Each structure stands twice: as C-alpha cells, then as structure tokens.
Amino acid sequence: MLVKQISVFLENKSGRLAEVTKILGENGINISALSIADTTDFGILRLIVNNPEKAEQVLMENGFAVSATSVIAIGVEDKPGGLSTALEILARESIGIEYVYAFVGRDGKDAYVILRVENPDKAIDVLTKNNIKVLSSSAVYEF
Amino acid sequence: MKYWNQTYECMTRDEMTRVQTDRLINTVKRIFHNVPFYRDKMQKAGLEPGDIKSLEDLKKLPFTYKQDLRDTYPYGLFAVPLSEIVRIHASSGTTGRQTVVGYTRRDIDTWAEVMARTLSCAGATKESFIQVAYGYGLFTGGLGVHYGAERIGASVIPISGGNTKRQLQIMKDFGTTILACTPSYALYLAEEMEEAGIRKEDLHLKAGVFGAEPWSSNMRNEIEERLGIIAIDIYGLSEVIGPGVASECHCKNGLHIPEDHFIPEIIDPVTEEVLPPGSVGELVFTTITKEGLPLLRYRTRDISSLNYEVCECGRTCVRMSKVSGRTDDMLIIRGVNVFPSQIESVLLEIGETAPHYLLIVDRVDNLDSLEVWVEMTPSLFSDEVKMIEDIEKKIRKEIEGTLGINAKVRLVEPKTIERSEGKAKRVIDRRKL
Numbered sequence: 087m088l089v090k091q092i093s094v095f096l097e098n099k100s101g102r103l104a105e106v107t108k109i110l111g112e113n114g115i116n117i118s119a120l121s122i123a124d125t126t127d128f129g130i131l132r133l134i135v136n137n138p139e140k141a142e143q144v145l146m147e148n149g150f151a152v153s154a155t156s157v158i159a160i161g162v163e164d165k166p167g168g169l170s171t172a173l174e175i176l177a178r179e180s181i182g183i184e185y186v187y188a189f190v191g192r193d194g195k196d197a198y199v200i201l202r203v204e205n206p207d208k209a210i211d212v213l214t215k216n217n218i219k220v221l222s223s224s225a226v227y228e229f
Numbered sequence: 230m231k232y233w234n235q236t237y238e239c240m241t242r243d244e245m246t247r248v249q250t251d252r253l254i255n256t257v258k259r260i261f262h263n264v265p266f267y268r269d270k271m272q273k274a275g276l277e278p279g280d281i282k283s284l285e286d287l288k289k290l291p292f293t294y295k296q297d298l299r300d301t302y303p304y305g306l307f308a309v310p311l312s313e314i315v316r317i318h319a320s321s322g323t324t325g326r327q328t329v330v331g332y333t334r335r336d337i338d339t340w341a342e343v344m345a346r347t348l349s350c351a352g353a354t355k356e357s358f359i360q361v362a363y364g365y366g367l368f369t370g371g372l373g374v375h376y377g378a379e380r381i382g383a384s385v386i387p388i389s390g391g392n393t394k395r396q397l398q399i400m401k402d403f404g405t406t407i408l409a410c411t412p413s414y415a416l417y418l419a420e421e422m423e424e425a426g427i428r429k430e431d432l433h434l435k436a437g438v439f440g441a442e443p444w445s446s447n448m449r450n451e452i453e454e455r456l457g458i459i460a461i462d463i464y465g466l467s468e469v470i471g472p473g474v475a476s477e478c479h480c481k482n483g484l485h486i487p488e489d490h491f492i493p494e495i496i497d498p499v500t501e502e503v504l505p506p507g508s509v510g511e512l513v514f515t516t517i518t519k520e521g522l523p524l525l526r527y528r529t530r531d532i533s534s535l536n537y538e539v540c541e542c543g544r545t546c547v548r549m550s551k552v553s554g555r556t557d558d559m560l561i562i563r564g565v566n567v568f569p570s571q572i573e574s575v576l577l578e579i580g581e582t583a584p585h586y587l588l589i590v591d592r593v594d595n596l597d598s599l600e601v602w603v604e605m606t607p608s609l610f611s612d613e614v615k616m617i618e619d620i621e622k623k624i625r626k627e628i629e630g631t632l633g634i635n636a637k638v639r640l641v642e643p644k645t646i647e648r649s650e651g652k653a654k655r656v657i658d659r660r661k662l
Contacts, residue, residue: 093612095605097642123614127639130614149644151605155612184613202612 087210088156089223090138091200094131095151098124106131106145113144118226119189119200132187134159134200136227158206159226161196161219168197172218179212181205198226231543233349233381234342237489238544242537245545248489250283252517257281257290260523263308266301267291267525287492287515288503293527298328298468307331308523318467319367330369330467331521337376339518343473343487344377350478350485351436351461353407355382358433360400362410362418363441364390369471370441374409377473383407390414393421401431408437412444412452412460417648419455429457438463440472443552443570447577449481462551468527469514475549480541483548490518493549494526495535498556509534511556512549530556532568560656562590563597565634569655575627576603579620585646592660599636601628604643 096102103122110117110133119134135141138154145152162168169188176183184202191198198221203209213220232238240248260267261278270291271277280286298306307314314331332340353359359378363370371389378385386403388396390410396418399405408415415437422429434456440463452460464484465472469491475484486493491514495504498511512533516523531552539545554568561567569588576586589600601624609620617640624638647654 091612093610095610095617095640095642097645102642125614125618128617130612130617132612149642151607151610151643153607153610153612 087158087220087222088206089134089159089200089221089226091155091157091202092133092135092138092141092145093153093155094133094145096122096129096131098127098129102129103131105148106150109144109148110135110141113140115141115144118228119187119198121185121187121200123185132185132200134189134226138227155202156206157200157202158210158213159198159200159221160213161191161198161221164195164197169199172199172213175212175216175218176201176203176209179208181209181212231349233346237487238346238485238546240489240545242545245488246284249492249517252489253284253287253492253515254278254281256515256517256519256523257525260308260525264306266297266305284492287494287526290515290525292501292513293524295328295468295528295530299326302326303329304331306522306524309333309520314521316372318369318372318471320467328468330471333520336470336519336521339490340373340470340473341376341380343470343490344373345380346377346485346487347438347463347473347476348374348377348381348383348407350476351407351438351459352479353378353381353383353436357381357383357406358386358404359383359407359409360386360388360396360403360405362388362390362396362408362414363472369465369467370409373465373471373473374438393418394425397422397425397427400434401427404433406433406435408434408456408458410437410439411441412439412448413442415439415452415456415460416448419452423455429455432457434458436461438476440464443554443568443573445570445574445577446551447574451577464531464549464552466529466531468522468524469516469529470519474514478540478542478544482540483536483550485540485544485546485548488546491516493535493547495533498528498530506535506537509550509553512552532556560588560590560658562599562634565632567599567632567634571631572601572628573655575631576601576624579623579627585648586655587646588656590656590658590660597660599634601636601638602641602646603638604646605640606643609640 116136121132123130142152142154160172162172182204186201188199210220258278274291313333315334316332318330320328361371361374365371375385375387436459438461449460461477464475475486477484494513495508495510496513504510512529512531514527515525532554533549533552536548585604587602591598621638628636
C-alpha cells in the first residue's frame with residue numbers, strides 16, 4: 087500500500103522545475119501528482135510518477151540530488167468535510183503528519199490525497215479499519 | 230625500500246647540524262660574491278660572509294621575498310653564469326609578475342634526489358608505475374616528480390594534467406600503482422571513475438602523492454576510501470626547488486624536510502622573530518646546496534610548524550606540519566583571518582560531504598559578508614525542509630565556532646560549482662577595496 091514518492095532538491099532559480107519535467111517527459115515518465123516545499127533559497131520537489139525507479143535513475147544521471155520516500159495515498163469523498171474524517175482518525179491515533187498534498191483522479195468522484203506520516207504502516211492499518219480508501223501503489227502510479 | 234638515502238634521512242641531530250653548518254657557510258660566501266642583490270642586502274645589514282659561522286647566525290641573514298624575485302626578473306638572483314643553467318621554470322604569475330627559477334645540472338640532480346626521497350616515502354620502488362598527472366611545462370610539478378621517479382627506476386607515465394577519461398583508462402590498463410596530482414584532481418578522478426563504472430578493485434593503485442594546494446585530513450580520508458590508496462601529502466615550491474621540499478611518510482604525521490638541502494625556520498610573520506620548535510607561524514627556507522638560484526631565508530607565506538622529534542618511521546629529519554593556510558591568500562573578513570582550508574575542514578566534518586564548496590566574500594554597506602556555497606550530496610539530502618535547514622544551520626554554527634564569523638550558508642544543486650583540473654578555485658572576492 088506504500089507509494090514511492092521521488093523528492094528532488096532544487097535551487098530557487100528559474101528553469102529548474104522545467105528542467106526536471108523535461109527530463110521526465112523525454113524519458114516517457116508521467117507525473118500523477120506533485121508538490122513543492124519551498125524556502126527562500128531552495129525547494130524540494132515531491133513527485134508521484136508512473137515509474138519511480140526510472141525517474142530516480144534518470145534524475146540522478148542528470149546530476150540532481152534525489153531521494154525516494156514512502157507515502158500513502160487515500161481517496162476521500164469530494165464534499166465538505168471529506169478530508170477531515172480521515173485526518174481525525176489519524177489524530178485520534180496520535181499519528182503525526184509531516185505534509186499533505188492533494189491531486190485529482192480521472193474518475194472525478196473522489197478527491198485523492200498524499201500523506202507523509204510518521205508511521206505509515208500503522209496509518210494504513212487504522213485508515214483501512216475505519217473504511218477510508220487507501221490506494222494501492224499500482225493504482226496511484228496509473229493515475 | 231624504506232628509505233631512499235638512509236645516511237641523510239636518519240642522521241643524528243649533531244651530524245645534521247655539522248652538514249648544515251658547512252653548507253650554509255659555503256652558500257653564504259657564494260651568494261655574497263656572485264649575487265649583487267644579496268651583497269647589497271647583507272652590507273646594508275652590516276654583514277660579511279665571515280659573520281656566518283654557525284646555524285645560530287642564520288637569523289642574522291636578511292629575508293628573501295617573492296617580490297625580490299619579481300624585482301630582479303628574470304635572472305637577477307641567479308648565482309652562476311647563465312651558461313651553467315640547464316633548465317628554467319616559472320610560476321604562473323597569477324598573483325603578479327611571474328617568477329623565474331633556474332637550475333644547474335647539479336640542481337637537477339639534487340631535485341631528483343629529494344624527489345626520490347619523497348616518492349620512497351610513499352612506498353615507491355623500481356617496481357612502481359608512477360602516473361604523473363601534474364602539469365608538465367613551466368610548472369615544476371610534472372617534471373619534478375618525473376625526474377624523482379626515474380631516479381628511483383620506477384616506470385614513469387608522463388601523462389601530465391587533464392584529459393580525465395584517458396587518465397582513468399591508462400590507470401586501469403597500464404597498472405598504475407602511484408598517482409601524483411593535486412588532491413582536488415584526485416577527488417575529481419574518483420568521482421569520474423565511479424561514474425565510468427570503474428571500481429577501485431579494478432585498479433592497482435597503492436598510493437598517491439598529492440600537493441600543490443591545501444587539503445584537509447577529511448579530504449584525505451575521502452580520497453583514500455574512494456581510491457583505495459594511502460594518500461601522502463607532499464610539499465614544494467618552485468623558488469626552493471619544486472616538489473620534493475617536504476613529504477609525509479606512511480606515519481602521516483608531518484612532512485619530512487630534506488634538511489641537508491633546505492634549512493627551515495618558523496617565524497612570526499609580523500614581528501619576523503624566529504619562533505621556537507612547535508610554534509605556528511610562517512615557514513622560511515634557506516637552500517644550502519642549490520647553485521643556480523640559492524635563496525636565503527625565503528618567505529614562503531605558508532603557515533606551518535616544525536617538529537624535531539624522531540619519527541616512528543625512523544627518519545630524524547625535521548617534520549613540518551601540514552600547511553594550514555597562507556599569509557597572503559588569507560582572507561581577512563571583518564578583521565578575522567580566514568583560510569579556505571579551515572572552512573573545508575568544517576564542511577568535511579559534517580556528514581560525508583564531497584568537499585565542493587565556494588566562498589563568496591562581498592562588502593555590503595561597509596560590512597564584509599561571507600557566503601558559503603555547498604553542493605548538495607546524496608548523504609545530505611533529505612525529503613524534509615527542516616532537516617535540510619538543520620544542515621545549513623549546523624554548517625553555519627560550525628563556521629562561527631571555528632572562525633568566529635557569521636556566514637550565510639547556501640546549499641546548491643550537485644555539480645553546479647565549477648570543477649578544475651588544476652588548482653581549485655575556492656574563493657570569489659567581490660569586495661572593491
């Protein structure tokens with residue numbers, strides 16, 4: 087159930103994001119979701135792609151500092167309060183969240199959210215028990 | 230072979246003093262008679278050659294500065310007729326007018342002798358394959374190592390600097406056992422080697438003799454680990470002879486100076502007083518066997534100290550500590566003396582950072598600023614902003630702790646700092662003073 091996310095170190099200067107997406111595009115890698123954490127000097131680009139191993143390899147070959155992280159992806163109902171149900175479950179279990187970002191699925195019914203938590207295995211367990219839809223990695227890579 | 234020249238390398242202090250005294254007295258006489266520049270200098274100081282009777286009298290002699298070589302450009306300090314000169318080398322002249330050094334046939338012989346000692350310190354024998362990746366030409370590095378290696382009877386591979394792919398190919402195919410180059414180039418070779426998929430096990434490298442620029446002990450560890458060798462620090466400067474002026478042995482605890490050729494002193498660069506053994510100060514050399522360009526008390530501008538204890542290797546000749554900076558390349562930032570090598574040590578102690586960094590000094594609103602660019606490496610990179618910011622903070626704190634100044638630390642993407650195949654460019658000083 088764990089989804090492999092690729093993180094890339096980027097300096098805050100123009101053209102860096104374009105460079106990464108160009109390399110991925112040229113290598114036939116499709117991006118399902120992305121988010122950037124930024125500071126004044128640098129940013130960390132986080133990517134969910136259809137082929138994380140290849141993405142990691144081609145980016146490294148092009149001189150980027152890259153790391154892979156395990157995250158979880160959940161589907162929540164696309165209506166007010168949809169996300170809070172899931173987050174409350176995690177809070178009840180005292181599972182801290184490092185960061186969250188959302189992305190859109192192709193069917194348009196559910197909203198999808200990537201979560202980086204302290205204890206992903208435990209998070210998957212409690213979410214599943216509480217009927218929250220946790221997506222399999224293969225399902226996420228195909229979005 | 231443990232020593233190249235056991236007689237001189239393992240002499241007792243008394244014997245060495247006798248050798249040095251004789252040679253010093255002769256050198257001073259020769260210089261006084263043959264070099265008007267020195268005769269004037271000595272007469273101004275009220276000195277006759279006869280006043281120099283022992284090593285104690287060395288401190289009476291005038292200093293020689295790099296500027297003196299420039300002022301007498303090109304041959305003004307030569308002590309033999311030019312017809313006796315068989316080789317001329319010159320400094321690059323990047324910090325002013327180039328300086329010219331000349332060698333007689335016997336000087337070339339002396340140079341090969343001291344360089345053979347250096348290479349023997351690194352374990353070289355006639356069975357060795359020595360790849361000389363220092364530049365050949367006016368720079369003394371290439372030819373200096375070359376003649377020493379030939380003197381030993383090793384197989385010399387005179388590839389010179391640059392052309393990294395070919396260096397690696399030859400290193401692998403020719404079975405190089407000893408590599409001679411700058412430490413930053415050794416690290417660059419290691420990097421390129423990994424990228425080319427060559428493992429250290431594929432090579433026959435045993436040792437490296439690295440010099441011509443400052444490097445930290447952490448950088449040594451990294452080179453040793455990545456190339457699978459013992460890395461020896463060597464020291465030299467063209468004015469004194471070139472490479473061969475000092476070299477570490479396998480103990481890696483200070484660099485042995487062939488004192489039967491060069492007498493070292495440590496002085497306070499400001500008061501010019503001679504400092505007692507063990508004190509840190511500017512290294513000064515007097516050559517006592519050179520014919521072409523003998524120098525009295527040459528101010529190297531390098532910062533070191535001297536240790537007269539007998540080394541574990543058995544050599545008795547004095548050891549200078551690794552050069553920790555230069556009095557002239559020294560940056561003065563907000564009144565604090567900063568040597569790039571100090572910052573390098575700080576960076577290397579944090580994680581396993583490959584030491585690629587750049588110091589940018591500027592002056593904003595009359596205040597000096599120091600910015601340190603450090604390349605991101607896989608071992609430093611983390612998916613979390615906070616952890617990266619913690620690394621920046623840690624580097625900043627360590628620099629403050631070591632140098633006593635605040636620096637702005639900026640992590641940059643891998644391979645964005647320019648690589649060099651010779652001396653590394655570590656500093657950009659934008660101050661307009």
